[in-house]
Each structure stands twice: as C-alpha cells, then as structure tokens.
Amino acid sequence: MSLLDGSDLRLGDLEVGDSLGRGGQGAVHELRGPWADYVYKEYLVPTVNGDALARLVRVPGGMPSHERDLLLAQAAWPLARVVDGGRVTGFLMPRVPAPFWGRRAKGPALRELQYLLYDPKPLWGDITPLDGPGRLEIARRAASLFLLLHSHRLVVGDVSMRNLLWSPSPPAVYLLDCDAIRRVGERPVLPQPQTPDWTDPQQPSTGPDLDTDRYKLALLVTRVLCKSPDLRPGEEPVFVPGLPERVKAEVAARFAEAARPRGLRPDAAQWVRALDERGTIELPPLPPVRTPPDLPKAPLGGGPIRRPTIRLRPPDRR
Amino acid sequence: MSQQVLPFYLVCDESYSMDGAPIDAINKSLPEIHQEIGGNPVVADKTRFCLISFSSTAQVLLPLSDLSEVTSMPAMAASGSTSYTAAFTLLRDTIERDVAALKAAGHQVLRPAVFFLTDGQPTDDDWVSAYQRLTDPSWKPRPNILAFGFGGVNVDTIQQVATVRGFLADGSLGPAQALQEFAQSLIQSVINSGTSADAGGGMSLAMPDKVPGFTTVPADPV
The missing domain is CATH 1.10.510.10 (Transferase(Phosphotransferase) domain 1)
Structure with a gap:
C-alpha cells in the first residue's frame, strides 16, 4: 500500500485510536488496522488551506528518489490528506522512529x-x-x-x-x-x-x-x-x-x-x-593583475577602403 | 535581554468536602504536573510554579519554583471550611513578594496566571474585598485568573472569581476524572505558554478554550 501517490484518504476509512498528544493547532492520534505504521494529525482549527496541504503531500513524489529517501527518513512529512466530505480534517504522517x-x-x-x-x-x-x-x-x-x-x-x-x-x-x-x-x-x-x-x-x-x-x-x-x-x-x-x-x-x-x-x-x-x-583549503590572495606596457601601435589599415568605380558603357544600340 | 518568566499559581480548595476521591485525584496529578513541566527544559526554564491550598486558612505548599529543581512537594489534605478570603489574601501577598524577587534576579516577569480550583461555595461572605485587592487594576502584577468549579459551586461564583475564563464541571465525568482533565489543561497551558510566541515574538499566556467534562463560561463582565 503506497501513500506516495498523493491521493486523499477518507476519515471514515480510518480506525482512529488513542490520542498521542495535542498542540495549539492539532491533535495527533494513533491509527489501527492497515495504517498502523502511520499517525493521524487532526486539525483543531477551521482555517486549513487544503490546497497548500495537497501541494506538500505531492512534494516527495516530485523529488529524485535519493532525495525523497533522505527527506522521508528525516521528516514526519504529510503523506496523504484526510478528508471528511469536502472538508480537510488532517493528514497521515509516519510515526516517529x-x-x-x-x-x-x-x-x-x-x-x-x-x-x-x-x-x-x-x-x-x-x-x-x-x-x-x-x-x-x-x-x-x-x-x-x-x-x-x-x-x-x-x-x-x-x-x-x-x-x-x-x-x-x-x-x-x-x-x-x-x-x-x-x-x-x-x-x-x-x-x-x-x-x-x-x-x-x-x-x-x-x-x-x-x-x-x-x-x-x-x-x-x-x-x-x-x-x-x-x-x-x-x-x-x-x-x-x-x-x-x-x-x-x-x-x-x-x-x-x-x-x-x-x-x-x-x-x-x-x-x-x-x-x-x-575542511576547507585557504587560498592565498591572487597576485595583482599585470597591465601590459603602453607601446606605440602599428597601424592596422586606415579607415574605409576607397574603391575605384568601373564605368560601364551602355549596351550598343542597333 | 533579560529573560522572560511566566509564574503559574495553582490555588486549590482542600476544604472538607474535597475529602476522598477529589483530593486523591489532585495528589495523583501533582507528580504528573511535575514530570511534564519539569521534564521539559525550555518550559521549566521559562515558567515558575507555586502551589497554594486553602480551607479555613491558606498556605503555600510549594513556593514559586522552577519545577525541574523540585524533588518533593507536600500533599493536599482535606479539612475545614472554604475561606476565599484566606486564599485571595495569601495569593496577593505571595504574588507581590514573588514578582519582586524575580525582578531582583533580573527577570522580566509576565502577568502571573492563577488556576483557581474549588468544589464549593465560599463559607465566608465578605471575600469580595480580598478579591478586589487581588485584582485591583492599579496593582501592576494583578494576575489573570482562570476559575474551575465542580461539586457544589455555582456558576455565578466561578464567573465572579475568573478574570479571563471560567470552567464549570458539567457532570459528565466523575470528580477524579474531571480533576485529571483539569490537571491536563493546566499542563498544556503551561507548556504552550512556554513554547509558543505571540506576535511580538515574546511569551504569552496560552489558555485552554475547552476542557473535557467542563463547560466554559466567560468571566463576569464589570
């Protein structure tokens, strides 16, 4: 069962267990059943920006795999939104290892x-x-x-x-x-x-x-x-x-x-x-830039070329 | 910058009517309050905790302390009547002394928060003058008071005592469970106050909005 496809979960499909803790904006609950490796953060405030949460959920899927592995090993990243009807109630994230x-x-x-x-x-x-x-x-x-x-x-x-x-x-x-x-x-x-x-x-x-x-x-x-x-x-x-x-x-x-x-x-x-x-290698300052001496310069051709014009005779009239 | 501290006062009714399950519940919750607050380094550093009990008289059971430094505290024991006058008089004098001592130690002291817990109507009728002295607007350290009532106390009393918010047990939980919820709301309030900043980046009192088993009542408007 992969949680990384970005799709939402329905609150009714979760078996919400004991509360693990409560902060200013949300409460974290254990889950039972198929999602027991994850926990559910429930928002206690009504002003959740569901689009922003959906974008966060999609972040790991948009990363190269080595970076995604690094991120998921080091962050309790939101992996799926939890919705109840049209309302976003929270999200699933991994348990703290x-x-x-x-x-x-x-x-x-x-x-x-x-x-x-x-x-x-x-x-x-x-x-x-x-x-x-x-x-x-x-x-x-x-x-x-x-x-x-x-x-x-x-x-x-x-x-x-x-x-x-x-x-x-x-x-x-x-x-x-x-x-x-x-x-x-x-x-x-x-x-x-x-x-x-x-x-x-x-x-x-x-x-x-x-x-x-x-x-x-x-x-x-x-x-x-x-x-x-x-x-x-x-x-x-x-x-x-x-x-x-x-x-x-x-x-x-x-x-x-x-x-x-x-x-x-x-x-x-x-x-x-x-x-x-x-560590770092301390590099000494570069030597000052040397400017070449200012010597008289040979002329490189003088101005626009004056080309002579060839006058052509009009074609013979018969 | 001098360090901000937020003093908390738990003022607890131990009149005779609290005997049995209520007193046991509070005594059981004290080690938990100690663990949760004292074991949280930042919160212990930024808050101070004082325990006052009252019946016919009032006494400071635990002087204002950094809970991470405390190793024991006296237990509550039920006896006597319910003198709000004794409680408010001692509270005012204690806060006065504590705030002066914290300031002398170089702290910036935030307005103290009082969690006032009672299970019965006061047995003294003239407590209002002691209360006015405690909440006197011209006295700078006057505390924010959250009043919690259960048992025989009536809603008007809780509203009169509270300056910011009151909570009245709604009977859905037994006294032991209700007091457990009370202790949890106290712990959460202390922890959230110590760890979340207000708009100016400083500390401020984080009050419970709702407590399971209690109805929230607004403080009495004047």
Whole structure:
C-alpha cells in the first residue's frame, strides 16, 4: 500500500485510536488496522488551506528518489490528506522512529533538540545530552536537511527547540511539524507559528522565508554547539569542549555573519561547509593583475577602403 | 535581554468536602504536573510554579519554583471550611513578594496566571474585598485568573472569581476524572505558554478554550 501517490484518504476509512498528544493547532492520534505504521494529525482549527496541504503531500513524489529517501527518513512529512466530505480534517504522517524516543519516569518522551541546550536534570530519564563530537554530528545533519529543503525552495518557518528531534546512535535528526512548511511564494497550510527565543528580528511582514530559515539555522547550529538556549548573533559563542578548532572558528564567523541584513546571511550550504569533516583549503590572495606596457601601435589599415568605380558603357544600340 | 518568566499559581480548595476521591485525584496529578513541566527544559526554564491550598486558612505548599529543581512537594489534605478570603489574601501577598524577587534576579516577569480550583461555595461572605485587592487594576502584577468549579459551586461564583475564563464541571465525568482533565489543561497551558510566541515574538499566556467534562463560561463582565 503506497501513500506516495498523493491521493486523499477518507476519515471514515480510518480506525482512529488513542490520542498521542495535542498542540495549539492539532491533535495527533494513533491509527489501527492497515495504517498502523502511520499517525493521524487532526486539525483543531477551521482555517486549513487544503490546497497548500495537497501541494506538500505531492512534494516527495516530485523529488529524485535519493532525495525523497533522505527527506522521508528525516521528516514526519504529510503523506496523504484526510478528508471528511469536502472538508480537510488532517493528514497521515509516519510515526516517529524508535531511535528518536527517550524514556522518562512517566513514560516515553521525544528527544527534542531542547535537551541539547540545557544542563541535564534527573527528570530527563535516559535522555542524556551528547558530547561535543556528538553535537557536531547532529548540527551537520540538521544543516544538510535544511540544504535539501532549501534546494527545493521549501521554507521550514517555525524552526525551534521542539520540532527537531535527535538520536544519539546512529546520529540522526528528524523534523516534526512539517505541515508548517511552505514553498517560497505559496501560502502555508496554516499561519506559520513562532517560538519564543527562535524569532527572526528581520522577519518580513509576509511571514518567514528562506532568509528567516537561514537565521534560525544559525541559531540552531550554534546553540547546539554551545549548549545555549538563547544565544543570538552578535554575542560571542562559547563552545562545548571536544570540537575541532577549525569548526569553532568557522562557526563563530558564520554566526557573526547571521547578524547581517537580510540576503547576506550564511545559507545552508555555507553551514554544511563550516561543519564539514573535509575542511576547507585557504587560498592565498591572487597576485595583482599585470597591465601590459603602453607601446606605440602599428597601424592596422586606415579607415574605409576607397574603391575605384568601373564605368560601364551602355549596351550598343542597333 | 533579560529573560522572560511566566509564574503559574495553582490555588486549590482542600476544604472538607474535597475529602476522598477529589483530593486523591489532585495528589495523583501533582507528580504528573511535575514530570511534564519539569521534564521539559525550555518550559521549566521559562515558567515558575507555586502551589497554594486553602480551607479555613491558606498556605503555600510549594513556593514559586522552577519545577525541574523540585524533588518533593507536600500533599493536599482535606479539612475545614472554604475561606476565599484566606486564599485571595495569601495569593496577593505571595504574588507581590514573588514578582519582586524575580525582578531582583533580573527577570522580566509576565502577568502571573492563577488556576483557581474549588468544589464549593465560599463559607465566608465578605471575600469580595480580598478579591478586589487581588485584582485591583492599579496593582501592576494583578494576575489573570482562570476559575474551575465542580461539586457544589455555582456558576455565578466561578464567573465572579475568573478574570479571563471560567470552567464549570458539567457532570459528565466523575470528580477524579474531571480533576485529571483539569490537571491536563493546566499542563498544556503551561507548556504552550512556554513554547509558543505571540506576535511580538515574546511569551504569552496560552489558555485552554475547552476542557473535557467542563463547560466554559466567560468571566463576569464589570
């Protein structure tokens, strides 16, 4: 049974089970029966843009297969709309894979990014924050995921400490709330929400765009590497131990650049390079351009050619 | 930038009529409130939680705390009558002190939110003056009050106590279940307040619209 053909499911055909959680805009339910590998997000607000949701559902199908696999392994992507009569009530998405779950005393808890931003507490159960190299792996994967999304002109919008999950081994990231993603120039499914401390001071009045995402990616990468919940560009990053000097220097430089005006912030590709294992080769400045000496020049023919005219006699008259 | 914090006060009736299932239900929900809020790093960092109980008198059972730092809290125990005067007087004095202390620590303090839970009509008639002192418009830290009623309380009382929204148990759930729903709505409100931004990018109180087992009633217009 494939969910990637973009067709809608009818609410009446689903066996909706227990509620798994509830947010401001929707509630997530378990499913029983043939769709048990998926969960159903039900919208609790009436103003859902069904066309925008249909476009998101079609995104993976329009990608080359290697990119589609990368996307679906790293994002709870909306795979099919759920409709009731003419009304869009929600959508199906994959369950969050097991490596992204931790265990607290009272039960399972998602390994949200926020656990990498604070000192650990006993209440966190088996969710143990990563060391420097582990954090670097998470930052790399997050930057690569943004690069993939941005290359398809997809704006995440609400980047925050709660909607990116991480797994310790193997290191991996998983993006939640993907129905808040929109393509540049298109309307979102719902107004894109914001999270305190994760706001872009230069966000346009029309809502988040790629440039906003770039700013928030700078926050994400640097806050994870500094274990800080509220560090902002312009402030001096203080990194956790165990990071390569080159990475620290590059991240600090890119982070400072994220304070620049819109359009001049480092993009996802620059973040991928800053965090990359392979490093960069510093190239020395090029020598100054040599100008040839100004010598007298030989004439290259003088002006338009004056051709003589051959006068022809009129033909003989007989 | 100084960090914003949003203080929450759970003010809970423990008069004699709460004995048995209601008190047990609240005592059972306290560890859950602790887990869900204290185990959520950002929410624990941005909110503070205080537990006040009242009957003939009122007492602070848990001083305003970062729940991630708390390891135990006193349980509720039913006894005595229902003095709203005691509750509102202690609440006003506690908020006054807490807000001053948070500001002294460099925080930007948002208007406190009070979840007021009662199961009966007040046994004191003159509680209005203590209430007016708590909600005095010229007192800057006056809290937003959400009032929850079940058992013998009447709708007018809930509307009078609430400043923003009231909830009255509709009888569809037993007291233990209704209080479980109450605790869930408190947890959701705290978590959503700590993690969703308002138009200005700051934190703001996220209130429950509907609570299963309760009817939502508007606060009394003045």
